[in-house]
Amino acid sequence: MMESIAEQALKKAQKYADIVEIFVENEQSLQLDLQLDHIDFAKEDSTMGLGIRVIIDSKMGFSYTSDLEEIESAVKRAVSNSKANEKDENFVLAEQGNYSNIKGTYDSKFNSMEVEDAINFAQSMLDSVMEEKCEPTSGGFSTGLAKSFILNSNGVECKNISTGFGGYIAVNAEKDGEKSTAYDSVSSCFMDIDPEKLAKQVCQIAKDSIGGESVETRDMDVVLDYHAAAGLLGTFVSAINADNVQRGRSILADKIGEEVFSSNVSIFDDGTLENGLLSSRCDGEGTPSEKTTLVENGILKGFIYDLYTAHKGKTSSTGNGSRSFAETPSVGPSNLVLEFTKQRDLSELKDAILVTDVLGAHTANPISGDFSVEANNAFIIKDGEIKAPVKKAMLSGNIFDSLKSAEKIKSPVRQYGSFVIPKILAHDLRVVG
Numbered sequence: 123m124m125e126s127i128a129e130q131a132l133k134k135a136q137k138y139a140d141i142v143e144i145f146v147e148n149e150q151s152l153q154l155d156l157q158l159d160h161i162d163f164a165k166e167d168s169t170m171g172l173g174i175r176v177i178i179d180s181k182m183g184f185s186y187t188s189d190l191e192e193i194e195s196a197v198k199r200a201v202s203n204s205k206a207n208e209k210d211e212n213f214v215l216a217e218q219g220n221y222s223n224i225k226g227t228y229d230s231k232f233n234s235m236e237v238e239d240a241i242n243f244a245q246s247m248l249d250s251v252m253e254e255k256c257e258p259t260s261g262g263f264s265t266g267l268a269k270s271f272i273l274n275s276n277g278v279e280c281k282n283i284s285t286g287f288g289g290y291i292a293v294n295a296e297k298d299g300e301k302s303t304a305y306d307s308v309s310s311c312f313m314d315i316d317p318e319k320l321a322k323q324v325c326q327i328a329k330d331s332i333g334g335e336s337v338e339t340r341d342m343d344v345v346l347d348y349h350a351a352a353g354l355l356g357t358f359v360s361a362i363n364a365d366n367v368q369r370g371r372s373i374l375a376d377k378i379g380e381e382v383f384s385s386n387v388s389i390f391d392d393g394t395l396e397n398g399l400l401s402s403r404c405d406g407e408g409t410p411s412e413k414t415t416l417v418e419n420g421i422l423k424g425f426i427y428d429l430y431t432a433h434k435g436k437t438s439s440t441g442n443g444s445r446s447f448a449e450t451p452s453v454g455p456s457n458l459v460l461e462f463t464k465q466r467d468l469s470e471l472k473d474a475i476l477v478t479d480v481l482g483a484h485t486a487n488p489i490s491g492d493f494s495v496e497a498n499n500a501f502i503i504k505d506g507e508i509k510a511p512v513k514k515a516m517l518s519g520n521i522f523d524s525l526k527s528a529e530k531i532k533s534p535v536r537q538y539g540s541f542v543i544p545k546i547l548a549h550d551l552r553v554v555g
Contacts, residue, residue, distance in 0.1 A: 124148060124281070128273040131172055131193050136275065138201045139176035143215050143274040145406065146172045147447040149266060150232075154240040156261035156291075159252075161244055164237050171447040174200045175215075181205065182213040186448045212433040216408035218277045224411070226397035227284040229312040232267050240265070243317050247291050250321035256328055259303070261291035265313070270406070270447075278408035286399065287313050291321050295328035302511075304328035304499055305479065306349070309537065311397055327478060331499045334513035337555040343474035344517065344551045345503065345531055351546045352538035353483030354495070354521050355458075359540065360488040361522070362391075362416050363453045364431035371489055373522060377422050383525040385420040386464040392542075393441050393456035399537050400456040406445035411456065414440040419463075420526075428453045459542040462530035466547055469506035475553060476501045476508060477517060486521070494518040497553070516554040524548040 128144045135142040147170065154164040171188035174196055183204025187196040243263045251258045265288070271281045290307035304327040308315050346354065366372045374382060383389075393411030395401050402411050407429050415423045427435065428443035428451050444454025468476075478499035486493035500512035531545040 124269060124271040125273075127172060127190060127193075128271050131174060131197065132273055132275070134194055135174055135176055135197045135200070138197065139178050139204075141177035141215060141275055143175040143272065143407070144172060145175075145445065145447055146170075146271045148269045151264065151266040152235060152237065152240055153264045154237070154244050154262055156244055156248070156258060158260075159248060159258050161241060164240055166237065172196070173445070173447040173449070175450065176200045176204055177213050177215070178204045180209040180211050180213065181207045182210065182450075183207065184450050188447075212430050214429055214433050215274045215276055216272075216278045216429060216439075219404075219408075219410040221280055221403040221410050222394060224394055224396070224398075224401045224403055227311050227401050229285045229287070231313045232265060232285045235265055235313075243289065243315075246317040247289065247321040250318040251291065251293055251325055254322055254325035254329075255295075256325040257294040257296070259292045259294055261289075263289050263317075272404065272406070272408040274408060280404035280408045282402045282404065284402065285311055287311070287315055289315050289317055289320055291324050293321075293324050293328050295325065295332060297329070297332045300332050302328050302331035302499075304331060309399055311399060327499050330501070331511045334511035335502060336513050337475065337502065337515055337553055339552075339554045341550040342553045343471065344548045344553070345468065345471070345474055345476040346546045346548055347476065347478045348536050348538050348543060348545065349479040350477045350497075351543050352541040353480045354486065354493060354524075355460075355541055355543075356483055357486050357488050357491045357493070357521050358389075358525075359455050359458070361491070362425045362455075364425045364427040364435060365453045367425050368431060368434060373489060373491060374422055374425075378424065380422055381420045382422045382522070383417055383420045384527050386462050387417060387420055387525055387528060388415070388461045389417040390415055390459045390461070391426050391440065391442065391456055392459050395457040395459065395542065398457035398542070400540060402456070405439075405441045405443040406451045407439070407443035409439045409441045409443060411441045414442075426453055426455060455540045457537065457542050458540045460544075460546075462528070462544070465530045465532050467506075467532045468503065471503050471506055471547075474503040474547075475512060475515070476503055480517065491520045491522040492518075493521060514555070517551055518554065519548070519551040524551065
């Protein structure tokens with residue numbers, strides 16, 4: 123169906139323009155939210171639409187519609203919009219390429235998912251929270267199926283299909299009049315999420331965080347758990363975005379070939395990663411997905427590009443054109459994989475703190491990488507053992523400086539958002555008690 127819609131739209135658009143791109147998208151979702159100890163709402167949703175880009179005399183025009191009876195009107199709007207825009211030789215469309223089949227991005231179980239399954243998942247989380255003598259404050263379960271098909275006048279045809287499942291829970295724990303909170307989430311391309319395990323882990327963190335000791339203000343080694351690490355690494359995404367580089371908004375601009383991080387650190391953007399939450403056969407422009415080396419043994423090797431920024435920078439797209447049917451493509455990451463050659467065991471650490479999550483990561487300076495955040499569910503590490511929770515602390519530093527000496531803490535690799543990471547040891551962060 124998507125293919126026939128795209129072909130119909132392409133034929134209509136080619137009456138007015140030689141250079142045409144059609145992007146059709148269909149998303150189905152099921153979402154359930156918890157409020158305190160009860161189910162707040164559950165809903166199923168489905169959206170379908172197409173985006174049309176035309177390039178006429180180096181002028182790009184775009185329009186979209188979710189009414190498939192209005193394709194002709196959408197085509198005419200795109201043509202009209204192109205006439206109102208300035209010429210820009212950097213607007214180009216993808217050429218034909220070879221598309222690999224990506225493993226681990228689709229679970230057929232989605233097709234049999236019902237609201238009742240979401241309710242059972244949520245109820246299992248709630249039951250486990252109650253068994254652990256904690257109080258649920260919020261939570262939820264979501265699942266989705268995403269399909270897209272791109273067709274253009276250069277002969278590009280690429281179809282993507284993927285599924286996603288996610289659960290999250292936030293709880294309160296109390297002992298002797300003192301309270302603490304905790305939160306965690308988990309996502310997968312498969313319906314392999316264990317609601318009881320998730321709930322029990324969150325409750326354990328909340329209970330372990332009750333009470334706590336004050337810490338003195340000083341520079342310390344800090345173990346960043348998954349949520350904390352992913353939150354602080356957000357500024358790195360801005361820095362390797364070619365659009366920001368070309369606009370002078372990246373601290374890494376003009377540093378290709380230089381040692382920017384520890385030789386222990388390598389970073390890749392891998393749109394072909396097996397089981398990757400953001401893996402696909404092609405990006406939103408029809409460019410084949412690939413594994414792009416950004417940092418190799420500390421040396422900056424490159425950035426992520428869509429077609430526009432690649433043409434502007436006289437290079438090739440890395441398959442990072444991100445979009446929906448209602449938007450034109452822009453640069454966006456796929457799966458950002460951090461690898462380390464050096465690994466430490468938590469038992470080796472003499473004096474450090476473990477930070478489970480941070481609050482305020484969005485306030486970090488996207489250009490300089492400076493951050494000042496609240497350490498949430500933090501714990502004191504002494505002589506290789508977690509001794510006590512931290513009462514209250516702020517954490518400040520610079521994420522780019524931290525990556526100049528960062529090491530891996532022995533732990534499984536997990537994906538949070540774009541980041542595929544282990545727990546990370548950052549040296550000499552400022553801890554304010």
